[in-house]
Amino acid sequence: MLRTLHRFSVVVSRFVVVGALGVAAAAPAYPAYVAPATVLQARTSWIGNTFGFGDGAWTQINITAIAVAPDGRVFTNSPWDESGAEVSVYKNGKVLGRADGTHGWGHYGGNAIAINKRYVFVAVAVGNERGGLSKPGVWPPKGKQWFGVSRRELADMKRPATFQASLAADKADGHAQLAAAFLMVNEAPDEKRGAPKAEFRQDVGGLAATDALLYVANTSANRIEVYDAETMQQKSNWSAPQPGRLALAKDGTLWALTNTQGAKARLAHYTPAGAVIDDAPASAAGTDAVDVAVDTQGRLLVADNGPRQQVLIFTRDGEANKYRETSTLGERGGIFSGVAGKPGPQRFNGLTGVGADAAGNIYVSTNGIGVRQGSTGAGLGATLESYAPDGKQLWEVQGLLFVDGAWMDPSRPNSVYTGNKRFELDLSKPVGQEWKYAGFLSGRFKYPEDPSFSVDDWPGQPIARKLDGRTFLYLTDMYSDHLKIYRFDAKRDGELAIPSGYFAGRERGAANIPNHPAGGDWIWRDDNGNGRFEPNEFESNSAMLPNPGGWGWWVDTKGDIWHTSDSRGINRFRYGGVDKVGNPLYTYNNAQNYPMPAPFNVVKRAIYEADTDTMYLTGYTADEPFDRGYWKEVGRRLVRYDRWSSDTPKQRYSIALPWDTKSKPLATTIGLTVEGKYLFSIEPVxxxxxYEKDTGREVGVIKPGPEVGGASGWVDVPNGISASRQANGEYLIFVEEDARGKVMMYRWRP
Structure with a gap:
């Protein structure tokens, strides 16, 4: 404590001196930012998605349900895709189209889908934007939301197949047309921010269809409902405990997963009238059945999202009048078998759906965690795969990244980390083909308390550092609530990242951490190496230094962690080596606080270069005030300080950053990084x-090229940009790109 206080007093005095030397006494108003005229010649590419949007296609970021047509078309559904591809259709590894009308303005996707010869039946949710949408019959009343089924034309999913004449008559209102094709199954209270979603979700858990009938699993009502597929009038229903996915057999009987909200789903078999048929196979211990399908041979295909990570195949034993497991598709253990985290054919990861076509090909969807009722998934990456009857992979599409940045691996050439994955690069290949999915980092069976599963749904921005011969991954989140730290042990854990440390920056971000101290100002370190949050592994701040609770996290090349605030200065946590199990050491006793330097009154980011003792700060000044409407931005001014750790740091330059909140698109700065001779910053779009690092002069700008349709989605992670200078002088610049399941990769040679 005494050492911390002593350092604090020294730091205060040195900035008083700096202010007296005139750092804060520059011109009373700063010149506005002037956009540069130079557009730099850079090659645009990407990582993490099979398609780059150059032709308008992308793989959606989540798939929670599939329906397979006899000809091999695969129809998908999910609660959310950032650019509206919740309901899409694929064939032979290509995107054929999407439904639209399932995203935004009160519309959402869901967790079930079915087809017949004429229609696509899609589980959806409908809201009213907190009462902002209020047309009777089209939107639910304020305080309510609807869950049900949207019926679309099979030949063109964008076309609602209407059945409510009064609403369908309003041809000019597209939302009325959607409502005219919507079957409400449940009306429920609006979800409340921060409330457990299960209390409010009453969505459809499963769908199955013949040309005449539609079967609906009304999960929360413990009922399977049967509708006329043309009139959409209910014909019958029967009781079933928490029914989920449904599948029709050739003889007209219905298979269902039941008890889907409990610890273990079960298979149930029903006659068309709802009577139980006593031939359903029991699930083996550890099975987590999440989907069921029937193939052309009459076999049952069950997607098992338990530790086996396989498709279980059951065949009817005529003599015993029972179904028994006769084979499987997929390596036992999936992506976690063998070299844990290594992807490949039949190494499934978070199964969500299974189906088969007329030729006997089997289709499997995954999202890294499995079907989660009422959730958009964990941002862990979607895949859709096709397998021939002999088990050979025919094709695969991947949408692996969402709210996820990238950082070059400091220990291996051509290796790149994202928040929960590793990729390998071959820069000699064509645009969009330079990357290969090489590792999945999140081990939910071995490390179930990994904060990636409990704290937030989105990976964030990684920083990878090599310290004392070991690689560590530091990971911020979408809202900078915390900083996660991971270590690696390839011999024991393969590609998996082992939870190693955690900085709680705000209380809200730590609410789900087991055994956490009160408040949101503490450090956790995995003392015993088991990746779990044990009660004796936390250190609370206890007012040893100010808790910034701010947006700026940075880890320098020496391993020091920097954390900025709006008004309480900058905290520096010094790297203290590694402990006995290989965790990096950080303590409050080895930390210090730097007060706000002139000219700032709000500091949002701190980028420190340890080799040269150079600090780059961004934020706001009295003449360039903080606008709370743009709370994630880095600020309006960037200042470089030389000799930062001395008693008299010197301001080298001060530059205005892009700031035009009235322009379309918005022109502000959301992140920045430093590499080689340059500073790189990124606008939200x-x-x-x-910029030249030494002078602050802006060299030019890099814009998305035609390879990605000239478009980039919102950059939604603070500091969602990184750069790496290659041996040949080329710079690889990685930018988080929310819209279409990828990270942008720009290749620029000065």
């Missing part, structure tokens, strides 16, 4: 600015 994806334009990169390049």
């Amino acid at each position: 994806g334009m990169v600015h390049v």
Whole structure:
């Protein structure tokens, strides 16, 4: 404590001196930012998605349900895709289209889908934007939301197949047309922010259809309902405990997963009238059945999202009048078998759906965690795969990244980390083909308390550092509530990242951490190496230094962690080596606080270069005030300080950053990084600015090229940009890109 206080007093005095030397006494008003005229010649590419959007296609970021047509078309559904591809259709590894009308303005996708010869039946949710949408019959009343089924034309999913004449008559209102094709199954209270979603979710858990009938699993009502597929009038229903996925057999009987909200789902078999048929196989211990399908041979295909991570195949034993497991598809243990985290054919990861076509090909969807009722998934990456009857992989599409940045691996050439994955690069390949999915980092069976599963749904921005011969991954989140730290042990854990440390920056981000101390100002370190949050592994701040609770996290090349605040200065946590199990050491006793330097009154980011003792700060000044409407931005001014750790740091330059909140698109700065001779910053809509590091002069900008349709989605992670200078002088610049399941990769040679 005494050492911390002593350092604090010294730091205060040195900034008083700096202010007296005139750092804060520059011109009373700063010149506005002037956009550069130079657009730099850079090659645009990406990592993490099979398609780059150059032709308008992308793989959606989550798939929670599939329906397979006899000809091999695969129809998908999920609660959310950032650019509206919740309901899509694929064939032979290509995107054929999407339904639209399932995203935004009161519309959401869901967790079930079915088809017949004429229609696509899609589980959806409908809201009213907190009462902002209020047309009777089209939107639910304020305080309510609807869950049900949207019926679309099979030949063109964008076309609602209407059945409510009064609403369908309003041809000019597209929302009325959607409502005219919507069957409400449940009306429920609006979800409340921060409330457990299970209390409010009453969505459809499963669908199955013949040309005449539609079967609906009304999970929360413990009922299977049967509707006329043309009139959409209910014909019958029967009781079933928490029914989920449904599948029709050739003889007209219905298979269902029941008890889907409990610890273990079960298979149930029903006659068309709802009578139980006593031939359903029991699930083996550890099975987590999440989907069921029937193939052309009459076999049952069950997607098992338990530790086996396989498709279980059951065949009817005529003599015993029972179904028994006769084979499987997929390596036992999935992606976690063998070299844990290594992807490949039949190494499934978070099964969500299974189906088969007329030729006997089997289709499997995954999202890294499995079907989660009422959730958009964990941002862990979607895949859709096709397998021939002999088990050979025919094709695969991947949408692996969402709210996820990238950082070059400091220990291996051509290796790149994202928040929960590793990729390998071959820069000699064509655009969009330079990347290969090489590792999945999140081991939910071995490390179930990994904060990636409990704290937030989105990976964030990684920083990878090599310290004392070991690689560590530091990971912020979408709202900078915390900083996660991971270590690696390839011999024991393969590609998996082992939870190693955690900095709680705000209380809200730590609510789900087991055994956490009160408040949101503490450090956790995995003392015993088991990746779990034990009660004796936390250190609370206890007012040893100010808790910034701010947006700026940075880890320098020496391993020191920097955390900025709005008004309480900058905290520096010094790297203290590694402990006996290989965790990096950080303590409050080895930390210090730097007060706010002139000219700032709000500091949002701190980028420190340890080799040269150079600090780059961004934020707001009295003449360039903080606007709370743009709370994630880095600020309006960037200042470089030399000799930062001395008693008299010197301001080298001060530059205005892009700031035009009235322009379309918005022109502000959301993140920045430093590499080689340059500073790189990024606007929220994806334009990169390049500055000379030594002078602050802007060299030019890099814009998305035609390879990605000239478009970038919102950059939604603070500091969602990184750069790496290659041996040949080329810079690889990675930018988080929310819209279409990828990270942008720009290749620029000065």
